[in-house]
Amino acid sequence: MDGFPAPDEGLLVALFLTVRDVERSRRFYSEVLGGEVVLAENPCTVKLANSWIIMNPGGGPTPDKPDVTLAPPDDPRTTSAFMNLRVADIDACYAEWTAKGAEFLTPPIDREAEIRCYLRDPDGYLIEVGQATGMLRGVFARTGRASG
Numbered sequence: 001m002d003g004f005p006a007p008d009e010g011l012l013v014a015l016f017l018t019v020r021d022v023e024r025s026r027r028f029y030s031e032v033l034g035g036e037v038v039l040a041e042n043p044c045t046v047k048l049a050n051s052w053i054i055m056n057p058g059g060g061p062t063p064d065k066p067d068v069t070l071a072p073p074d075d076p077r078t079t080s081a082f083m084n085l086r087v088a089d090i091d092a093c094y095a096e097w098t099a100k101g102a103e104f105l106t107p108p109i110d111r112e113a114e115i116r117c118y119l120r121d122p123d124g125y126l127i128e129v130g131q132a133t134g135m136l137r138g139v140f141a142r143t144g145r146a147s148g
Contacts, residue, residue, distance in 0.1 A: 003038045004045060005052040014045075014052035015083060017125060018070040024122045025055050032100040033085075049085075072123040082118075082126035090115050090131035097129075104129075113140045 005014045019025040022044045029035045035048035044055040058070040073079065087093045090108045094117060098104065108117040108131075116130035134140070 001038065003036065003047050005038075005047075005054075012052075014054050016043075016054045016056075017121075017123065018058045018072050019044075019055045019123050020057070020072050021122065022055055022057065028122050029053055029055075032097055032102050073125060076120060076124040076126075079126045082128055084128045084130065087129055087131050090117070090129060093129060111141070 005012055017025065022041055026037060026040065026044050026046060029046040029048060030037050033048060035046040035053065037044075038047050038052070039045040042056070046053045046055070056070075058072060060069050061067060094104065094108055097119070102119050104117050104119045106117055108115045108129075110133070113134040114130045114132050116128055119127050119129065121127060
């Protein structure tokens with residue numbers, strides 16, 4: 001299968017998301033963020049830039065993960081991990097994705113080291129969108145301030 005994340009050698013990294021509605025999530029990652037659908041379902045696989053997002057509904061334990069239940073996030077105000085997308089032109093990205101229906105938490109904010117903003121996918125997963133600015137000139141986040 002062309003474009004499917006299956007390396008000939010070594011490894012690659014793909015992000016698995018447990019989703020409520022595969023079709024809705026597939027549309028978001030392909031139509032809004034511009035990914036390429038590699039496999040529509042079982043599991044849905046979308047190539048996004050140089051990474052892959054694999055999506056399937058949640059479910060109970062399986063023999064290879066006997067004590068694990070997969071479920072999308074319950075509380076959008078709490079997260080322990082998020083996707084980080086680095087872009088060349090955050091203003092253009094923000095305008096394009098907003099026009100396609102993405103809902104950002106705020107417009108891009110200049111934080112000296114970078115310009116960034118956040119949005120959520122249809123299941124509430126948090127996605128950071130950032131453009132390195134000051135970082136490219138040696139200006140990094142100040143210590144004592146949350147970096148995430």
